Amino acid sequence: xxxxxxxxxxxxxxxxxxxxxxxxxxxxxxxxxxxxxxxxxxxxxxxxxxxxxxxxxxxxxxxxxxxxxxxxxxxxxxxxxxxxxxxxxxxxxxxxxxxxxxxxxxxxxxxxxxxxxxxxxxxxxxxxxxxxxxxxxxxxxxxxxxxxxxxxxxxxxxxxxxxxxxxxxxxxxxxxxxxxxxxxxxxxxxxxxxxxxxxxxxxxxxxxxxxxxxxxxxxxxxxxxxxxxxxxxxxxxxxxxxxxxxxxxxxxxxxxxxxxxxxxxxxxxxxxxxxxxxxxxxxxxxxxxxxxxxxxxxxxxxxxxxxxxxxxxxxxxxxxxxxxxxxxxxxxxxxxxxxxxxxxx
Numbered sequence: 001x002x003x004x005x006x007x008x009x010x011x012x013x014x015x016x017x018x019x020x021x022x023x024x025x026x027x028x029x030x031x032x033x034x035x036x037x038x039x040x041x042x043x044x045x046x047x048x049x050x051x052x053x054x055x056x057x058x059x060x061x062x063x064x065x066x067x068x069x070x071x072x073x074x075x076x077x078x079x080x081x082x083x084x085x086x087x088x089x090x091x092x093x094x095x096x097x098x099x100x101x102x103x104x105x106x107x108x109x110x111x112x113x114x115x116x117x118x119x120x121x122x123x124x125x126x127x128x129x130x131x132x133x134x135x136x137x138x139x140x141x142x143x144x145x146x147x148x149x150x151x152x153x154x155x156x157x158x159x160x161x162x163x164x165x166x167x168x169x170x171x172x173x174x175x176x177x178x179x180x181x182x183x184x185x186x187x188x189x190x191x192x193x194x195x196x197x198x199x200x201x202x203x204x205x206x207x208x209x210x211x212x213x214x215x216x217x218x219x220x221x222x223x224x225x226x227x228x229x230x231x232x233x234x235x236x237x238x239x240x241x242x243x244x245x246x247x248x249x250x251x252x253x254x255x256x257x258x259x260x261x262x263x264x265x266x267x268x269x270x271x272x273x274x275x276x277x278x279x280x281x282x283x284x285x286x287x288x289x290x291x292x293x294x295x296x297x298x299x300x301x302x303x304x305x306x307x308x309x310x311x312x313x314x315x316x317x318x319x320x321x322x323x324x325x326x327x328x329x330x331x332x333x334x335x336x337x338x339x340x341x342x343x344x345x
Contacts, residue, residue, distance in 0.1 A: 044214055048145050052096045053187070055217030056080055057128030057142050060097070062104070065117040070108070078128045078140055080186045080218060086111065093218060094186030097122060127215040131156040133223035134176040143215055149179070149203060152221070159223070176200055176223035178231070183219045197231040201306055240303055242267045244311040245274035254305045260292060263309055275314035282308040 054060070056078050064070035069085050076082050080093030082100070088107050092100050097120045104118045126142040129152070136157030143152060153159060159176055179198040185191040200223075239251045240263055247268025255262060260279065270276055276294040283290065283304065303309075 041214070045146060048214060048216070054092050054095055054097065054100060054122070055125075055127055055186070056093050057126045057217050058122055059124035059126065060100075061121050061123050063119045064108075066112055066115040070118075073123065076128075076217075078130060078218060080184070091186075091189070094189075127217035129215055129217070129219045129221055131221045131223070133221075134160055134174060134225060135223055136160065145215055147213075147215060149213060153223075174225040176225060178224045178227040179203075180222040180224060180227075180231075181213075181219050182222075183216060186218065197227060199227075238305045240305070240307050240309065242309040242311075245271040245313055246311055247271060254303075258303065260294060260303065260309065263303065264294070264311070270311055273313055274311045276311070278312065278314075280310040280312065282310070 054076055056076050058076045059073065060076070060082075061073050062071060062084075067085075074082055074084070076092045080091055082090045082092035084090065084104070084107075086108075088104075090100065090103050090107060092103075095103065101118045101120050104120070105116055108116055108118075125145070127145060127147075128140055128142055130138075130140045131152065132138050135153065136159070138156065141152070141155050143155070147155075160174070177200055179200055181196045181198075182193050183196070184193045238254060240254055241251050242263050243249050246264060247270075249267060252263050252266050260281075264270060279292045279294055281290045281292055281303070282288075
């Protein structure tokens, strides 16, 4: 490959890409940002926000008619229990405030001959979850019902880095590839806990809306390097995703041997002002990142499935090289239109 990339070469590449585009389907969705959650997610969120059911992490205020020592503010613990004075413990998660009032009155019945009534109000709806595995700060945390995985990872100190201390804390050089969530059923104590698996590549690299989460409290979240045999996870990242300052961001089919130019052109070319000297490549295979200069031959990226290409903005006038890429993208679009018209006649 020559070190200079002439306009005639770009035009030939554009024509070839236009012809091949006629035989391949364009991305149906823009994967440059997380897609809107599915309707089922919004409906479940509405139900949870309006539900009267108590959950681990909820803060309540209890008023006892006779004993100020019992009255006070309490938090439902991670295991769903409510610990009260005089060594009284009540399984509160899964109950409504009215049901909890009746249960507390029943438990204190033997303490008072009369005037044993209780009123309970929910003061704060927060959900307690426990984070384990390959994060910097495992532990129990309070979250919102719709706290995202990104936020949860941040709260838990992030994933292990490349430093010696981080590797030692994470058990070597392992990196989280999978997420396992174990959720107890507080409304039916006899029912087994539900286990749900996620491929983190699908969530973070493909913005998979099937992986959107809503918390109910009491979940144990494991970030793992491997998945169990019965996890039944199907990976969805056999593509390359291009984001940022291109005309048609989204997923592109992985093309064996294709270089960075090919994917940029298939994405409509760079927008004016795109920084083509500092293109960020996130390599899915080894979880590494690199900066590629599209002007230099030696920095052409070796792209693999699941990689993400990000073109960012620079505050400079477009160079002749950038204009040539833009022109080639326009030619590609025109050629594709002509191809489609001729093919359908």
